[in-house]
Amino acid sequence: MKKDNVFWGIILVLAAVYIIINSLGFLPDVNVVRLAIGIICVMVFCKSLYRLQFGGMLFSAAIFAITFDQQLGIEAITPWPVLCAALLGSIGLDMIFGKQIIWRNDNAKKKSSSNSVEGGYVSGEEVVLNAGIFNGYKKTVSSDDFKKASVFAKFSGVEISFDDAVIQGGTAVIDLDVAFSGVELYIPKSWTVVNETDCMFGGFEEHRSQYNGEEGPTVTIRGNVRFSGVEVYRL
Numbered sequence: 001m002k003k004d005n006v007f008w009g010i011i012l013v014l015a016a017v018y019i020i021i022n023s024l025g026f027l028p029d030v031n032v033v034r035l036a037i038g039i040i041c042v043m044v045f046c047k048s049l050y051r052l053q054f055g056g057m058l059f060s061a062a063i064f065a066i067t068f069d070q071q072l073g074i075e076a077i078t079p080w081p082v083l084c085a086a087l088l089g090s091i092g093l094d095m096i097f098g099k100q101i102i103w104r105n106d107n108a109k110k111k112s113s114s115n116s117v118e119g120g121y122v123s124g125e126e127v128v129l130n131a132g133i134f135n136g137y138k139k140t141v142s143s144d145d146f147k148k149a150s151v152f153a154k155f156s157g158v159e160i161s162f163d164d165a166v167i168q169g170g171t172a173v174i175d176l177d178v179a180f181s182g183v184e185l186y187i188p189k190s191w192t193v194v195n196e197t198d199c200m201f202g203g204f205e206e207h208r209s210q211y212n213g214e215e216g217p218t219v220t221i222r223g224n225v226r227f228s229g230v231e232v233y234r235l
C-alpha cells in the first residue's frame with residue numbers, strides 16, 4: 001500500500017507540474033483530462049501485466065482505446081464493441097490460464113497445509129479460501145487461534161463467516177485477490193476492521209452495527225479488489 005501511495009503521489013505531482021507548464025504556453029494544447037486518463041490506463045495495464053491480471057489488462061486497454069479512438073481511427077469499434085471484447089476476453093483468458101498463474105495460491109496452500117476442510121467449515125490458523133471461477137462459495141472459518149485467511153475468487157459470489165474464529169494474538173489478516181466477484185465477509189462485532197484493500201473499479205463497504213462494549217482484536221483486510229464489491233457485515 002505504501003508503494004502504491006508513492007506511485008500515485010508521483011503521478012499527481014507530475015500532473016500538477018504539467019498543468020502549470022501547459023498553462024504558461026510552453027507545451028502544445030492537449031486535453032489534460034484525456035492525457036490523465038491515458039497515463040492511468042497505461043500504468044494500470046503495466047501493473048496488471050506484472051500481476052498477470054487479465055481483467056485489468058484488457059479493460060485498461062479498452063478504456064485507453066475509447067479515450068483516444070479519434071486519434072487511433074477506431075471510432076467504429078468504440079465504445080461497446082471494445083468493452084464487450086474486453087469482458088469476453090477476460091473471462092476466456094481466466095478460464096484458459098487461470099489455474100496456471102495463481103502461483104500465489106499454491107504458496108499460500110503450502111503455508112496452510114495443516115488446514116482441514118469439512119462441509120461448510122474450514123479450520124486452521126491460516127486458511128485458504130479458493131472460490132474458483134463462476135462459482136457460489138460459502139464457508140465458515142473455525143479456529144481457536146485465527147491468524148490469516150487468503151481469499152481467491154474470479155466471477156464468483158462469496159460468503160465467508162468468521163463467527164466461529166477467535167483471534168488470540170490481538171491481530172489477524174484477511175488477504176483478498178478477487179476479480180469480477182461479490183464478496184461478503186461476516187465479522188464479529190468486537191473485531192476492529194482496518195481496510196487496506198487496493199480497489200480498482202471496485203468498492204469496499206463496511207456495514208456497521210452497534211458496538212457491544214467489548215475491546216476486541218483487530219483484523220486487517222487487504223489485497224486486490226478488481227471490478228468487485230466487498231461488503232463487511234457485523235455478527
